[in-house]
Amino acid sequence: MTLDTVKHATETPDAEQPWAALGLKADEYARIREILGRRPTGAELAMYSVMWSEHCSYKSSKVHLKQFGDKKPETDALLVGIGENAGVVDVGQGYAVTFKIESHNHPSYVEPYQGAATGIGGIVRDILAMGARPVAVMDPLRFGAPDHPDTRRVLPGIVAGIGGYGNCLGLPNIGGEVVFDPCYQGNPLVNALCVGVMKHEDIHLAQAFGAGNKVILYGARTGGDGIGGASILASETFDATKPSKRPAVQVGDPFQEKLLIECTLEVFRERLVSGIQDFGAAGLSCATSELASAGSGGMRVELDDVPLRDNTLSPEEILMSESQERMCAIVEPANVDRFLEICEKWDVIATVIGEVTDGERLEIFWRGEQIVDVPPRTVAHDGPVLNRPFARPSWQDELQADAPTAERLKRPAGGDELRTAVLQLVGSPNQADKSWITSQYDRFVLGNTVLATPEDSGMIRVDEESNLGVAIATDGNGRFAKLDPYTGAQLALAEAYRNVAATGAKPLAVSDCLNFGSPEDPDVMWQFAEATRGLADACLTLGTPVTGGNVSLYNQTGAVAIHPTPVVAVLGVIDDVNRRTPMAFAEEGQLVYLLGDTADELGGSAWTQVAHDHLGGLPPRLDLERERLLAEILISGSRDGMIDAAHDLSDGGLIQALTESCLRGGKGARLVVPEGLDPFVFLFSESAGRAIVSVPRSEELRFTEMCGVRGLPATRIGVVDGDSIEIQGQFTLPLAELHEAHTGVIEALIG
Amino acid sequence: MARVVVDVMLKPEILDPQGQAVQRALPRLGFAGIADVRQGKRFELELEGPVDDAALARIREAAETFLANTVIEDFTVRVEEEK
């Protein structure tokens, strides 16, 4: 086969090209020809096709994501905003924190272990590329029905992959989510979050400046894995029943990534790097075009110099390979030797593959011939933008009308029925203890883990002297979002925000992973538009800017989409981690207060799912000002030592939270149903803006006065006591019985 | 009893970090001249009955669906001669 050089492409304008097979539309192909003034070479076509895919170009979502910038709240905490590998937040004392959440859904369905593992690997490199030391990971997960045979294939593989990669890399896993719902059967969601810490002056950006500076590729050798993965995996659903159509899977090497981290931090420390980019989707073509596009001037790359694992690869394949654990640095010539020396110290292969030029083109050569000559912006940043049609689904009204009223869904009445319903709830897979999964993750490594699973948020000490720390929680509720995507996205934010505050940290910033079905379906596109609008509005009100995130579309099987699932991560800061608030009720005699208002709000609730397999009505109402007030009280309570434990109320309502706090502390509680509240509603409603706290008697007056002055309803509902949960006049449940129901559930299904 | 061996190796185009780690270590230990190392799994199955075509077909199916992950691995099945 003759090499399709730029010269050859110019001479053969009419050669047939497989643009359609590569996922390009006719108008997109025409635009590429127009940009180049000729037909693209094979290599150029491959580059454009992947970089203009949904996954890399955000062509369907861009117009909606714009709101995160347009409605950005006033804040001086944001040092780097949307557009870079990850946003960077000022947390004080000269420290900056960067965090981001990303999806690896489709690859994890094809090959659960490697898909999930490389998901962790990818997000960690994003954080590293900002100049930060990665310090923790989290993993919000969604699976199909717990008793479905395929869940038994997918779940253990994904969990082992996340653990296998994260543990070997030495990053504590400090939290995440595990949710089961049949809607995720063919589309499990594997979202991965990484957080990193640096000093302000250490921030690095993905930019290539300075003609003559060298482009260094370092890390793993390039092999034939994942070629075309970005476009095929992310732009279409695939048919897993036909193995021959399965795209090449990428295999992760966490050991290589650990070396990459230490080596990269050392070259940062010696200030040898002027621009840096990790390799993600579309590999070399993405990294070089993004670096060149974001910088000034052009770039020239010699593909022959790329270290290969398989020397039969074609130049197109080398460009598109998604081999993991690779990075690309821009280094001044004077620093190249030292850079290579440090790589050698860490057994990391590093090669100069090109340089920054004073031209305006990205030029790539192979065996002396030019195979790519493009304006880098057109590849990396000026991809297509679609205004996809969207419309409120015809079924939305009917769904919302199907409210779980007492008339339509039978509610437990009387102590015995309530008691049974509680055991059923806390023993259901979504509400049960998740330690079979989380005990496969190292949460102690690096020695700075203050809080981890199952606490409301993960908390990491940032500075060992001052005890400055950060807390992160991720949340999402696809059931709520299905009922009302606008409110559902806001509820996800509110829950994560509340979780961070419950541990005593002040919420500062947001990252989000938007998991949806096909954007070509106007119903799904409406869900997406509503969710982004809701999230942007709520972020503005709460003063927490979106710093970055990720969109995963085409999560559907045939015509059936997953529930719209915006997963929101909130990052908070705490001045002194000694003041953190854990969730365990551990002190006999302390008073239990319920903060916030409880209404009859069961639409989309865990109880409707567990007891009736029902989804309908409206999600709980959301009052963002109330959320903010609740957070302030929780933070003040922690800072001033007024509360010893706090736990936010969400899925499963009060009884779920109470069960968790009691089991964790090994102490029971005696509760009274507040005046005017129906016991069932008291125990199972999922009204937003609530938390339970345990207050030492000596602090009761101070605490209730603070709530009174600030206008937050605080109801004394009971006392920490004994070894049962007793709801007076209703039922008594020994902790042992609750423990029995709550634990071992996942094992029994999966293990 | 008859023994059937199933060898499972990563497909050639798939990265083999374990094999690579071994390969990189060998020269340091004084073992030169080894161009490539791949590490895979070996299963030894002791059959209760005779190793006839039907038995082998079943083992091949077990290898295909269970012992190997054919997304990333290839396998071979063979009868081991008595030693």
Next chain:
Amino acid sequence: MARVVVDVMLKPEILDPQGQAVQRALPRLGFAGIADVRQGKRFELELEGPVDDAALARIREAAETFLANTVIEDFTVRVEEEK
């Protein structure tokens, strides 16, 4: 290039939880009649030079000191015929 295979198996007296897990799973998947399963490692080494006695002796030494942990594992070395 010539290929040498090193098979490493846990010694018979050492418990093999991986093999046991496979054995327990097989009947559940509909594969009956398998009395025992052991899981081990298979290394495929591609030699640069010829596979002569000297080369094999070196590989045997590498297996003894490095590829296998002879406290718990046995190994065999053999030349693989071209296919």
Next chain:
Amino acid sequence: MTARIGVVTFPGSLDDRDAQRAVRLAGAEPVALWHRDKDLHQVDAVVLPGGFSYGDYLRCGAISRFSPVMDTIIEQAKAGLPVLGICNGFQVLTESHLLPGAMLRNESLHFVCRDQKLRVENAATAWTTDYTVGQEISVPLKNGEGRFTADARTIDELEAEGRVAFRYLDVNPNGSINDIAGITNAAGNVVGLMPHPEHAVEPLVGTGRTDGLGFFTSILKQLVSS
């Protein structure tokens, strides 16, 4: 002058900085040792930290054992240098034959991370004098291949000579023979264990207990007094 305690970093070591922190909190001076460097820089004792050195590929600890720094450590340990191997470090010690036995995949086949209760069985080693025999301590445990095994004769010998230093209590997390969590060599200078005392040295982080600090104070006392 306080004691200098070296902590080796192999490629893939993860808990090396934690071990250094523990050394510091105990009052000794941590010294970073590099796997390629044969020189131990006059340290008085060495910690081989936890992690996944060389990715735990091949076998845990198998590749690290052949590093230049281990040549020196093996030689000096035989001459009495105190060495503590934690988790991956323990695996390096068995691979080096400084300690007997070997580590297998956990019985559950899963990596396990938990707060683990242990009983101190030998308080006379270089690393355990600040504990008492029979004392129960809790420290984090996290491993995928922590199932200690050895032939029956070796086990009998270890038991007879009181060289089982720590035993798992309540739960045997990996199927280890005789619930063995850690052992010592005959001279008592080389100790290896699967659980991570360096993660239990501060009330704030990890499990919030400081039961692991005794390892580091023990060695410090012994070094300073000798």
